[in-house]
Amino acid sequence: MLAEAGGVSVKTVRYYSDQGLLPGAGRSTGGHRRYGAADLARLRELRGLRALGLSLPTAAEVARGELPLERALAAERAEVARQLAELRWREAALAALAKAPDRLPVLGAALQGPPTLDPFAAFWRRVLPVRLPSGLKSAIVDAVLPDLPTDPTPDQVLAYAELHALANDRALAAAARTPAGKDPARLALVYQGADEAYRLALAELARGAEPAPGQALDCYVAAFARGAGRTDDAAFRRELTGLRLTHPAVDRYWSLVGVLHDGRPTMGDAHDWITAALRSAR
Structure with missing residues (x-):
């Protein structure tokens, strides 16, 4: 089963299929969704990118080859750096307030x-x-x-x-x-x-x-x-x-x-x- 092999829920697989993110998704004569090796590879790629914090639209662009992975990772790293700096300022502000209420x-x-x-x-x-x-x-x-x-x-x-x-x-x-x-x-x-x-x-x-x-x-x-x-x-x-x-x-x-x-x-x-x-x- 694709969901089990890809390490995601059945609901996720259905959603990705509905969004056109699984390239080979089709249906059997009985109306059941059918997937191949390319779908499993795409699913694992999407799951990996999402696990690293990339948004689904960005992960989809990378998976479809519309956005170079290097650019996507650079943008994500910049955002993480911004968030870390914001947290460091917040932490130091709390310490400053404790020091000078x-x-x-x-x-x-x-x-x-x-x-x-x-x-x-x-x-x-x-x-x-x-x-x-x-x-x-x-x-x-x-x-x-x-x-x-x-x-x-x-x-x-x-x-x-x-x-x-x-x-x-x-x-x-x-x-x-x-x-x-x-x-x-x-x-x-x-x-x-x-x-x-x-x-x-x-x-x-x-x-x-x-x-x-x-x-x-x-x-x-x-x-x-x-x-x-x-x-x-x-x-x-x-x-x-x-x-x-x-x-x-x-x-x-x-x-x-x-x-x-x-x-x-x-x-x-x-x-x-x-x-x-x-x-x-x-």
Whole structure:
């Protein structure tokens, strides 16, 4: 009997036949279903694929040769990885709540669904100048988004939740917004130059260099000098040293991202490195 040989129920065999998944299924003159070796092979293939978690439609596509097995398995593995990451976040969130029960409102608001970067992208789009060229703004947003761990610690989950609350505070973002006093062309010069300077500083941080004058600092100062229509000289550097160029909300953002990055340098660290280098050069 096909069902017994294939290790499934008679009901399953009937269903697969009705769906056209058993190629040789026909009926005898007495109206009974008849199956051959090809049907048994197809049944065993379907059962194996279903046992590994593939949906019946996907398993059927593979069995009929409409979908390469490699593609089906890659998609299933990606889905399993997503589910495992979601479970790890949930486990760490429970541990975080046990550690800090007073943070339940923050954790609950942040983890209503899988962790996402969308609130952070929206935060930076509100903070960056409105008149900044859209292409440059998108590139900056991509550069400042944190990396979310797939296997977070309780502290990282809590940092994510705090970051989520900060990013969704529109009043805070409005207060942190960079004044749009310059024309778009000058704004672009400042932000393009600063982005390049931060990347140079990240390279210095990666090799463990102490803050000091050099290419990263020169690039940073030159960007602000061009934006202000000034010359990069000692007087301008003294003025720049005395300015607070980030809002406390942005400082808090980078502090929390530092927890998510588990010690790996961030753009915030690059800014601090350049600021320290500027002061050391006085």
